[in-house]
Amino acid sequence: MKLFKLLIKIFFVIFVFFLVFIFWAYFELKDDFNAFEKIQNKIINSSNEELLYEYNSSNREKIINELILEHINKKLKEQK
Known part of the structure; x- marks a missing residue:
């Protein structure tokens, strides 16, 4: 019986830890997800045909990554 209670306590502590971690990650990354969208x-919606063409081709991830890095650098400059 003691072992069972100990296992329940351990499970509860781990569950609470992961729950707190998930909420922390959500609130920490929420702004970045909005920036990505x-x-x-x-x-x-861009009128830049070249950028739109690259986005619709296989370079989609590359374009998004470049723009995200640009956004992050802009955000870091604003913080300084």
Whole structure:
């Protein structure tokens, strides 16, 4: 019986830890996900034909990564 209670306590502590971790990650990364959606919409609504063509080709990930890095650098400069 003692072993069972100990296992329940351990499970509860691990469960609470993961729950707190998930909420922390959500609130920490929420702004970055919104920025990603804004960047994607910016590309799709862009009048820049070359950028749009590259986005629709196989370079989609490369373009998104470049724009995300640009956004992060801009955010870091604003913080300084």
